[in-house]
Amino acid sequence: MAEEIRTSTRDLVELRDSLARWLRGRVGGSASVSEVSRPAENGMSSETLFFTATWDEGRTRCVARLAPAVEAVPVFPSYDLGAQFEIMRLAREKAGIPAPRALWFEPDPAHLGTPFLVMEREDGDVPPDVMPYTFGSWLLDAAPADQRRLQDAAVAVLAALHRAEFTPGELAPLGAAGLRAHVEAQRAYYAWAHGERPIPVLDRAFRWLESHWPREPGPDVLCWGDARIGNMMFRDFTPVAVLDWEMAAVGPPELDLSWMIFLHRFFQDITVSAGFPGMPDFMRSDDVCRKYWEITGYEPRDMDFYEMYAALRHGIVMARVWQRRIHFGEQPRPDDPDDLVLHRATIEELLAR
Numbered sequence: 615m616a617e618e619i620r621t622s623t624r625d626l627v628e629l630r631d632s633l634a635r636w637l638r639g640r641v642g643g644s645a646s647v648s649e650v651s652r653p654a655e656n657g658m659s660s661e662t663l664f665f666t667a668t669w670d671e672g673r674t675r676c677v678a679r680l681a682p683a684v685e686a687v688p689v690f691p692s693y694d695l696g697a698q699f700e701i702m703r704l705a706r707e708k709a710g711i712p713a714p715r716a717l718w719f720e721p722d723p724a725h726l727g728t729p730f731l732v733m734e735r736e737d738g739d740v741p742p743d744v745m746p747y748t749f750g751s752w753l754l755d756a757a758p759a760d761q762r763r764l765q766d767a768a769v770a771v772l773a774a775l776h777r778a779e780f781t782p783g784e785l786a787p788l789g790a791a792g793l794r795a796h797v798e799a800q801r802a803y804y805a806w807a808h809g810e811r812p813i814p815v816l817d818r819a820f821r822w823l824e825s826h827w828p829r830e831p832g833p834d835v836l837c838w839g840d841a842r843i844g845n846m847m848f849r850d851f852t853p854v855a856v857l858d859w860e861m862a863a864v865g866p867p868e869l870d871l872s873w874m875i876f877l878h879r880f881f882q883d884i885t886v887s888a889g890f891p892g893m894p895d896f897m898r899s900d901d902v903c904r905k906y907w908e909i910t911g912y913e914p915r916d917m918d919f920y921e922m923y924a925a926l927r928h929g930i931v932m933a934r935v936w937q938r939r940i941h942f943g944e945q946p947r948p949d950d951p952d953d954l955v956l957h958r959a960t961i962e963e964l965l966a967r
Contacts, residue, residue, distance in 0.1 A: 624683060626650045629663060629726065633678070636725040637667055640718060645669035660693060660860060664735065675735040676717065681728045687938040689931060690860070691806045696721060697787035698859045699731045705836070705856070709778035711771060712736075713856050736855035738847030746881035747844075748892035756851070761896055764851040766905050768843050768874065771853055773909040776835040776867045785836060791864035793831040797823065799863075800927055807934045808951075815952045815961050816933070819926040822965055828916040832866035839863055841870035842877040843897075871906060872920035873927070875899050880928060880957055922964045929955040 626649075634647040648666040663678040681693035699719040705711040714733040721729045741747035747754060753761065789795070804816065839861025847855035863869070878897035885892035899921070903914040914920075933954035939945040952958050 624661065624680075624727075626652070626663075630665065632726050633663075633665060636720065637669070641669040641671070660695075660858075667732075674717070676732050677714065677735045678730050678732050680726060680730045683727070687934075687941045689934050689938070691803065693728075693860065694787065695719065695729045695731045698862070700784075700787060701836070701862045702733070702859050704780060704784055705775060705778075705838075705859070708780060709775045709836075711775055711856050712854055713859070736847055738849045738854045740847050741843045743844050743881075746884060748878075748881045748885040749888070749890060753843075754893060758895070760851050761893070764843070764848060765897060765901070767848075767852055768846060769871075769902055769905045770909055771846070771856055772838065772841060772867070772870050772874070773906055775838060776870070776912075777910060778836065780836055785864050788836075788862055788864050791834045793828070793865055793869075796863055796865045796869065797923070800930065804930050807930055807937075811951050813929070813933055813951045813954060815955055815958050815965075816926060816929050818965055819922060819929070819961055822922060823919065823926070826919050826922070828919055832868055832912070832915065834864050835867050837863050837865050837867070837870045839870070839873075841874045843874070844877070866920075867906070867910075867912065868914050868917065868920040869923075871902060871914055872917060872924040875902055875917075876921055876924035876928065879960070883957065883960055918964075918967070922961075925957065925961050925964055929957065929961060932956050 630647055630650040633650065634645070637645040637647055646668045648668075650663050650665045653662055653664065661680040661682050663680065665676055665678070667674050667676050679695060679698070681695060682688045696719055699716050702713045703716040706713040706715065714736055716731065716733050718732045719729070720726075720731070723729055739752055741753045742751055753764065756764075785791070789799070801820065804820075808816070838856070838859065840858045845856065845858040846853045847857070875897050878893070882892045882894065882896075886894075899917055903917065907913045936945060936954045936956075940947050948954060955961065
């Protein structure tokens with residue numbers, strides 16, 4: 615888990631020069647761009663760049679998000695950065711979510727080779743993915759009361775987002791709404807990512823979903839999509855930035871709740887398997903759902919179904935990431951395709967319930 619995962623093939627100096635030319639065209643000839651860098655824990659999907667933009671009106675620390683180059687083996691088949699830009703803006707303005715302030719969206723790929731968005735950079739502490747925060751981090755070292763404060767604040771972000779009212783037109787860029795549409799989109803993603811070499815444990819999980827389908831799925835709301843504390847920045851255990859909106863969708867609130875719960879379980883299971891205690895009392899499903907109900911008055915239901923669905927969705931993504939590592943020579947191809955899913959044991963356990 616500690617090795618750096620390669621996520622880009624783009625040259626930083628060329629990116630800086632191109633960004634500077636683009637910015638001058640946007641705000642004026644005197645604009646400039648500082649040295650460009652990537653975060654130490656760069657995301658595994660869109661490419662992230664840090665820089666400072668300076669022009670007549672001031673100086674702003676910025677983050678740019680770019681779709682990955684084709685040769686970098688993208689995690690997803692498409693990257694609608696325009697939709698991400700608008701949803702991030704709406705979440706901030708209409709739901710009061712501390713999404714970064716959206717500055718510019720550039721649809722023309724001529725400048726950097728792909729469309730990109732630019733947002734204001736925020737400062738804060740992020741629970742790390744590599745190594746996972748459950749092995750050792752400021753969050754692991756925090757007092758139990760502060761851990762619970764952070765957990766409750768993260769759930770409150772979901773509650774605020776799900777309670778906000780959006781027009782159908784505002785949500786239209788996210789495509790069809792509802793649980794069925796969401797699952798069918800995942801089937802299509804799975805076929806794109808793994809159609810040439812199917813993964814049996816994920817095929818079994820899809821079949822399990824059909825035989826355990828909720829009798830009455832919850833109401834459709836704007837879901838963040840990649841709802842996890844690793845996509846939040848915190849100060850004093852309070853969220854100050856909500857990041858990574860590329861998986862946003864319209865569907866039941868349980869999609870976000872189960873993802874937040876499962877992503878902690880994913881890291882917790884890895885930690886326990888390595889012989890460490892981790893954080894067994896953090897992000898427990900009962901606690902998360904109870905807090906959500908206290909805030910919203912809506913009681914999450916069918917959480918066994920949504921936990922399996924979260925595990926399946928994460929399995930598709932992580933197996934695709936593993937393929938990227940194989941492509942770059944960072945990992946050998948396993949003989950058993952199920953071994954592309956790091957948490958196959960968890961899915962097998964859920965299937966056996």
